[in-house]
Amino acid sequence: MTKQGKLKASREYPESLIDTLKKLTMLDGVSGDEKPVRDFIMERIKDRADSWHVDNIGNLIVFSKGTGLGKKVMLAAHMDEVGLLITGINDNGLIKFKTVGGIEPRVLVGKRVRIGKDRVPGVIGYKPVHLQDSSERKNAVKKSGLTIDIGAKDREQAEESVAVGDTAAFDYDPVEFGDHKLMAKALDNRVGCVMLAELLGGRYPFDLYGCFTVQEEIGLKGAKAASYAVEPDAAIILEGTTCYDLTGTDEHMMSTRLGDGPALTVMDRSVIPDRDLYRFITHTAKSLGIPWQVKRTISGGTDAGRIQVSGRGVKVCTISVPCRYIHTPVSVMDKRDFFNTLKLAEATLAGLAGWFTRDGNSGAHEPEPNESGGKSDV
Amino acid sequence: MFDTISTLVNAFGPSGRENRVAEAITHLIKDKVDEISSDAMGNLIAVKKGFGKKIMLAAHMDEIGLIITTIDEKGFLRFGTVGGVLPLISLGQRVVFENGLTGVVWYEESIESIKDAKPEKMYIDIGAKSREHAEELVEIGDMAVFEGRPVQQNGLVISRALDDRVGCAVLAELARRCPETDHEIYYVFTVQEEVGLRGARTAAYAIRPDLALAIDVTRTADTPKSRHGAVSLGKGPAIKVKDNSVIAHPAIRERLENCARENGIPYQLEVLDKGGTDAGSIHITAGGIPSGGVSIPTRFIHSASEIVNLEDAGNALKLLETFVKL
Numbered sequence: 001m002t003k004q005g006k007l008k009a010s011r012e013y014p015e016s017l018i019d020t021l022k023k024l025t026m027l028d029g030v031s032g033d034e035k036p037v038r039d040f041i042m043e044r045i046k047d048r049a050d051s052w053h054v055d056n057i058g059n060l061i062v063f064s065k066g067t068g069l070g071k072k073v074m075l076a077a078h079m080d081e082v083g084l085l086i087t088g089i090n091d092n093g094l095i096k097f098k099t100v101g102g103i104e105p106r107v108l109v110g111k112r113v114r115i116g117k118d119r120v121p122g123v124i125g126y127k128p129v130h131l132q133d134s135s136e137r138k139n140a141v142k143k144s145g146l147t148i149d150i151g152a153k154d155r156e157q158a159e160e161s162v163a164v165g166d167t168a169a170f171d172y173d174p175v176e177f178g179d180h181k182l183m184a185k186a187l188d189n190r191v192g193c194v195m196l197a198e199l200l201g202g203r204y205p206f207d208l209y210g211c212f213t214v215q216e217e218i219g220l221k222g223a224k225a226a227s228y229a230v231e232p233d234a235a236i237i238l239e240g241t242t243c244y245d246l247t248g249t250d251e252h253m254m255s256t257r258l259g260d261g262p263a264l265t266v267m268d269r270s271v272i273p274d275r276d277l278y279r280f281i282t283h284t285a286k287s288l289g290i291p292w293q294v295k296r297t298i299s300g301g302t303d304a305g306r307i308q309v310s311g312r313g314v315k316v317c318t319i320s321v322p323c324r325y326i327h328t329p330v331s332v333m334d335k336r337d338f339f340n341t342l343k344l345a346e347a348t349l350a351g352l353a354g355w356f357t358r359d360g361n362s363g364a365h366e367p368e369p370n371e372s373g374g375k376s377d378v
Numbered sequence: 379m380f381d382t383i384s385t386l387v388n389a390f391g392p393s394g395r396e397n398r399v400a401e402a403i404t405h406l407i408k409d410k411v412d413e414i415s416s417d418a419m420g421n422l423i424a425v426k427k428g429f430g431k432k433i434m435l436a437a438h439m440d441e442i443g444l445i446i447t448t449i450d451e452k453g454f455l456r457f458g459t460v461g462g463v464l465p466l467i468s469l470g471q472r473v474v475f476e477n478g479l480t481g482v483v484w485y486e487e488s489i490e491s492i493k494d495a496k497p498e499k500m501y502i503d504i505g506a507k508s509r510e511h512a513e514e515l516v517e518i519g520d521m522a523v524f525e526g527r528p529v530q531q532n533g534l535v536i537s538r539a540l541d542d543r544v545g546c547a548v549l550a551e552l553a554r555r556c557p558e559t560d561h562e563i564y565y566v567f568t569v570q571e572e573v574g575l576r577g578a579r580t581a582a583y584a585i586r587p588d589l590a591l592a593i594d595v596t597r598t599a600d601t602p603k604s605r606h607g608a609v610s611l612g613k614g615p616a617i618k619v620k621d622n623s624v625i626a627h628p629a630i631r632e633r634l635e636n637c638a639r640e641n642g643i644p645y646q647l648e649v650l651d652k653g654g655t656d657a658g659s660i661h662i663t664a665g666g667i668p669s670g671g672v673s674i675p676t677r678f679i680h681s682a683s684e685i686v687n688l689e690d691a692g693n694a695l696k697l698l699e700t701f702v703k704l
Contacts, residue, residue, distance in 0.1 A: 233418070252448035252456035253498060266519035267445050267458060272394030272570060274418075278519065294518045296447045298458030313419035313580030 013198075013339050018182065020044075021174075021194045021338070025184040028114065028169035030083030031100050031218045034058055037079040037190075041197055041212055048201050049210070059226045062200055062210035069205035071356050073349070074232035074314070076223055076303045077192030077239070078216030081185070082327050084113060084148070084168040093152035095122065095162055098143075101217030105143040107328045113148060116166035122150040170329035180335045181258075187331040188240035189216070191321040195238050195342045202346075205353035206233075216303055220270065223303035227310035234277060234315040234352070237304040238345060240333070241265075241295055241320035252296055256322035258334045261291030262341035265318040267298050270305025274315035280355045281317055281348050290344050295320065319345055379691050382406065382551055383535055384528045386543035390476045392443030392460050392521040393570045396420055398476070399439040403546060403567050407553040411565065421581040422567040424553060430561035433702055434587035434667075435552070436578050436656045437545030437594065438571030441538070442680055443523040444473060444483075444502065446516055453506030455481065459497050460521060461572030462680050466495060471682055473522035479504055479515055481522060526682035533688055534611070540684040542571070544674050545593040548694050552702075555695075559703045568656055575623065578656035582663040589630060589668045591701070592618075592657035593694065595686070596648050596673035607649050609675045612687040614644030615694035618671030621650035623658020630670035637700040643693050648673050672697060 029037035038060050045062055046052060052062040060079070082101030089095055095115070099108075109126045124146055127136065148168065152158035174184035184190075193212060200210045209230045213222035227235065245257035256263040264281060265273055285292040304316040321341045324332040385406070391399035400422040408414050411424040422439070442461035449455055459465070468483045469492075475481070481502040485495040502522065506512035526538030535544075546567055553565045564585050569577035571594075582590060596616050597606035609616050617634045618626045638645040648671070661669035672694050677685040 251450060266447070267394070267460065272460075272573060275394065275519070294447070296456070296518075298445065298447065308419065309576045309579045311580065312584040313417050313421070313577075315418050 013342060017194055017198060018335060021182070021190055022184065024190040024193055025174050025186045028083070028119070028167070029079050029081055029186070030085070030167035030169055031080040031215045033167040034079040034214045037193065038212065041079070041193060044197050045200050045210070055225060055229060057222055057225045058214040059222045060212040061226060061230065064200060064203065064208040066207040067203065067205050069353050069356065071206040071234070072209060072230060072232040073204070073206045073352060074209045074211055074227060074230050074235035074307065075196050075199060076211045076213055076226070076235060076237045076307065077196040078189045078213045078222065078303055079193055080214055080217050081169065081188065082217050083170070086115060086162060086164055086166045086168060088164060089155050089158045089162065090147065091155050093154045093158040094147035094149055095158065096147055097168065100167065102327050105141045105146065108143070108146055109141055111329055112171040113168045114171040115148070115150065115162050115168040118161065120150055120161045121171060122148040122168070125149045172329040181332055182335055183330050183332045185329045185331065187321070187323045187333050188326050191240045191333065191338055192238035195345055198342060199346060199349060202349065204349060206356065213303055220301060220303050220306040224306040224310060227307040227314065231311045232314050233356070235304070235307045236345065236348060237302050237307070237316065237318040239302050239318055239320040240323040240326065240331070242297070242300060242326050243322035243324045245324070255297040255299065256293055256295050258322055258324060258332070259337060260293040260322070261337055262344050263293050263295045263320045263322050265295050265302070265320070268295070268300050268302065269298065270301030271308055271316060271318070273304065273317040277315050277317045277355070280351070281319065281344065284347050284351055285344050288347055290340050290347070292344065379547065379551060379688055380530050380535060382547040383537070383540070383544055383691070386546050387528050387537045387539045390474070390523060391439050391441055391539070392523050393440040393573045395476065395521050396439040396569045399543070399546070400567060403439070403550055406550045407565065410554050410556055417580060417584060419577050419580050420569040421577045423581060423585070424565040426553070426556065426563040428560050428562040430559070431588040432562045432564065432585065434564045434566055434582060434585055434590040434660065435549055435698065436566040436568050436581065436590060436592050436660065437549045438542045438568045438577065438656055439546055440569055440572050441523055441541065442572050443521045445521045446518050449509050449512045449516070449518065451509045453504070453508050453512035455502040455504060455512065455516065457497065457500070457502060464680060465497050465500065466492065467681055468500065469495060472525040473502060474525050475516060475520055475522045480525070524682035534685050535688060536683055536685050538682045538684070540676055540686050541595045541679050544595060544676070544686050544691055548674070548691055548698065549593055551695050552698050555699060557699045557702050561702060563702055571656055575654060575656055575659035579659040579663055582660040582667060586664050587667055590657065590660045591630070591669070591698070592655040592660065592671040593698070594655040594671060594673055595676035595679055596650055597653070597679055598675045598677050601677060607651065609646050609648055611675050611677060611685065612690060613646050613675070615690055615697055616646045616648035616673040616675055618648045618657070618673055621648070621654050621658070622652055623654025624661050624669060626657070626670035627661070627668035630668055633704065634670060634672065634697065634701060637704065638697055641696065641700050643697050645697065646675070
């Protein structure tokens with residue numbers, strides 16, 4: 001859909017989901033260090049599923065038994081966010097770091113961060129503009145020149161609160177503003193986590209595996225392990241994706257536009273989604289009048305890329321909430337996009353049993369009789 | 379051989395949209411194999427039963443192409459590339475969609491130098507009058523492939539998509555010959571090789587063969603000032619030593635060389651510094667699978683006018699036939 005989708009605020013989901021989302025963005029889960037996020041989610045889902053477990057790499061896998069279709073569906077959302085990893089402490093007490101996941105140095109300067117379990121506050125400082133020479137003013141900052149100031153007077157004092165190997169996250173609280181907008185860190189991919197947790201309440205004909213994955217931002221690592229364990233027949237990946245819809249950009253370079261609804265991927269660097277599953281999802285959106293858009297740029301990658309090629313192969317598709325300024329402390333989404341993405345994902349799940357049993361979608365397997373039991377209240 | 383190649387290169391099949399190629403191959407071989415099926419990703423897997431070793435022979439069905447990402451208000455199509463498309467040689471080419479629609483690739487003429495003609499500065503003209511008109515003809519997410527019908531000339535084939543329909547053709551011909559062997563032969567026509575050797579991974583995981591060969595194309599060094607290794611057109615199939623994705627298992631390479639020598643089949647050795655093949659993902663699947671490759675020397679790979687020698691294809695067929703009988 002290249003046309004401006006019609007905005008339609010959804011009233012069918014409680015506004016409290018936005019509060020949950022805000023809480024989740026306030027927790028820190030830099031890749032490899034997702035425990036705070038996982039603990040929060042576990043608390044919310046533990047009574048709503050048949051079983052759950054945390055695997056060796058840290059994925060939270062939640063299982064709901066199906067009502068007899070004999071198919072397995074994986075829903076995946078990654079828990080981790082981009083952030084920093086502490087690599088050393090200078091004699092003067094300044095903290096050295098590496099970035100974890102895709103953060104560019106221009107985003108780092110002047111940002112508040114918090115380090116480790118105790119959330120030690122710090123700031124990424126830089127030379128005052130008054131003291132910069134002309135070449136420093138002209139050229140972009142290099143990551144290697146940046147450190148975190150935690151206000152310690154020397155190395156010894158810094159070592160009392162920070163250790164090499166700690167992770168650090170941006171220290172920014174969510175803000176609702178403007179026209180249905182929410183600004184927060186880590187919308188990529190706490191939006192997916194909230195949606196996935198919400199969807200786990202349903203009972204479906206197929207076995208449902210909700211996989212909250214780890215280490216997506218550093219190479220889609222958690223999803224690979226989870227999908228080999230689950231061996232699903234189909235997987236839907238819930239994501240936050242790039243949005244670049246500002247004035248002056250050619251239409252075809254706007255990856256997505258805020259307010260146009262959930263974004264579907266036709267291809268990115270990691271995956272070419274199953275065309276038939278994609279069509280089923282877009283038809284679902286059309287038939288329910290849910291606005292949707294195609295992500296226009298062949299950029300980035302998601303867990304879908306690893307899940308598709310796991311085991312004997314999996315039919316996959318990605319549904320994303322557009323997020324401006326993604327991978328910064330101030331990513332921005334439209335709440336209506338979020339609710340519409342949730343609505344589309346829920347409707348897709350409700351119809352998926354029918355999709356499985358249609359001709360040609362059962363792969364090498366024999367088609368099995370359709371059974372009802374999926375949620376149909378959308 | 380030319381007829382089979384011709385049938386297969388005429389089938390539309392960019393990465394992720396290989397089902398027409400799969401249909402064409404199924405039609406060619408279904409009566410000669412014991413089982414034939416497709417998996418979740420679309421790999422076509424045909425089995426000739428046996429009680430010996432499980433041998434997987436893989437050729438990829440997909441070709442490079444373009445994917446439509448935006449239809450602008452005047453009806454021009456913007457695209458992303460599928461696989462290793464060279465932007466500059468795309469200019470002025472005709473492309474064809476699955477429904478037969480033809481388009482022309484051109485560039486924003488405001489760019490300063492033709493070198494700046496990146497895919498995002500290019501578009502496809504399908505002669506549509508408006509966005510609405512174009513939307514009747516194509517959908518975002520549709521793919522197009524380069525046009526270039528097969529021509530037979532001086533013992534060579536000039537065509538689009540020889541990478542890797544020539545490999546598919548060799549494999550299909552082999553299946554049709556039903557080579558007498560005790561081994562169980564898996565003829566695997568894979569998907570999405572051009573975007574990262576994706577299909578072969580799941581096929582190999584499902585089959586768990588004892589050994590595997592990728593049948594693909596390789597670059598030649600016989601054109602003016604070429605820098606690609608030492609392979610020439612017409613000097614026989616190339617037995618893979620290594621490419622960028624795999625080091626061929628020495629025992630497999632040796633067995634292929636012995637087969638060629640003992641049967642008087644000309645061959646060359648392939649050391650490819652750029653590019654990979656399905657063997658790259660097969661050999662590290664499911665505990666490790668000894669893998670190698672037989673490659674058809676090919677000029678101008680990833681252009682709309684690739685060139686192979688028919689004798690090389692025929693000799694690749696003979697080499698594989700003796701290989702699976704051992």
